[in-house]
Amino acid sequence: MTLSVSAGRPVDLRVTPVDEVLDRVERSLQVCLDRETVVRKRRSLGANTDRDTWVRIERRALEKISTQGWNGTECAARLVGIGKPSWCAGVAWRDESGTAMWRADETSRLPGAPVGTSVLAIDPNLPEAWWLALNASLDALAIQRTTRVATPDTETITQAGVTEAIQAVFPGTFDTTITQWVPAHADLNWANMTSPKFCLFDWEDWGNAPRGLDSASLWGSSLAVPVLADRVRRERLHDLESRDGKLMTLFVCSKFAGPDAHPEDPRVGPARYEAARIVEELQAS
Incomplete structure (x- = not known):
C-alpha cells in the first residue's frame, strides 16, 4: 500500500x-x-x-x-x-x-473523552478521584519490569541524549547522570488521558526512562495554566523533587524553552524560571 x-x-x-x-x-x-x-x-x-x-x-x-x-x-x-x-x-x-x-x-473503548489537547489553556477542574487514579497508575507503572526502552517523540531515550538536550539549553557545572530508570508511558499529556474517569491511552512509546519523565512531561503540558501546573507538581512531588526528576524537568523544558522559544508561548516564562532554580540547586549539591 x-x-x-x-x-x-x-x-x-x-x-x-x-x-x-x-x-x-x-x-x-x-x-x-x-x-x-x-x-x-x-x-x-x-x-x-x-x-x-x-x-x-x-x-x-x-x-x-x-x-x-x-x-x-x-x-x-x-x-x-x-x-x-x-x-x-x-x-x-x-x-x-x-x-x-x-x-x-x-x-x-475509552471511558470518556480526552481531557483536552496536549497542552492545556484552561483548567479542566478534574475531580479528586481522577487525581487519585493518576497517582495510583503512575506509581504502579514505575515498579513494574520491562526490557523495553521508552521512545518519547519516537526517539529512543538515552543518557547521552538527555545530557545533550539539557546542556544545550541549560549549561552548567552539574552532573546529568541518571541514577534511576523505571517504566514510563513516555507520552504523558492531556490529550492521552480521559475524564471524568481516568484512563491513560496511546502506549506505543512506553518503556524504561529516567524517573520523573512522565511527571515532568505532564507538568510541562500544564504551564499555561499556573493553578494546574501547581496541582501537578503537588501530586507528583516525590518524582519531581528527586534528583532524576529535576533533570527530567530540565529535559522537558529544553524542548520548548530554549533560545528559539516562541515568544508568545505562555509556558516559556514559568519553564525558564523553574529551570534556573533547578540548575542552581544541582550546582550547589
Whole structure:
C-alpha cells in the first residue's frame, strides 16, 4: 500500500487520503470502522468499531522503529494496576513504498473523552478521584519490569541524549547522570488521558526512562495554566523533587524553552524560571 505523496515528503495523515488504509485494517481485524468517528492526527488515525471497541492506526518511518519493535500497546497489556484500555488484537504491515510500517491496535473503548489537547489553556477542574487514579497508575507503572526502552517523540531515550538536550539549553557545572530508570508511558499529556474517569491511552512509546519523565512531561503540558501546573507538581512531588526528576524537568523544558522559544508561548516564562532554580540547586549539591 502506497500513499500518494511525493518521494521524501513527510506524510501527514490529517490531509492524506487514507481510505485504503482503513479498508485494509477492516479486512485484517475483521471489523467495521465507523467512518463518522475517525480521528485524524499527523501520524495516526483512530475510530470506533461495530463491536464497541476502538482501533488506533499509526504510520511510522522505518528509521523510527528500534530493534525492540513498536508493539507498545500490545506489550502494555501485561501491565497491572493501571487505568488503561484493554488490548484486543493487532496487525502490522510494511508500506509498499518500503520507507514505513503501519500498525493497527484494537482496544476497549475509552471511558470518556480526552481531557483536552496536549497542552492545556484552561483548567479542566478534574475531580479528586481522577487525581487519585493518576497517582495510583503512575506509581504502579514505575515498579513494574520491562526490557523495553521508552521512545518519547519516537526517539529512543538515552543518557547521552538527555545530557545533550539539557546542556544545550541549560549549561552548567552539574552532573546529568541518571541514577534511576523505571517504566514510563513516555507520552504523558492531556490529550492521552480521559475524564471524568481516568484512563491513560496511546502506549506505543512506553518503556524504561529516567524517573520523573512522565511527571515532568505532564507538568510541562500544564504551564499555561499556573493553578494546574501547581496541582501537578503537588501530586507528583516525590518524582519531581528527586534528583532524576529535576533533570527530567530540565529535559522537558529544553524542548520548548530554549533560545528559539516562541515568544508568545505562555509556558516559556514559568519553564525558564523553574529551570534556573533547578540548575542552581544541582550546582550547589
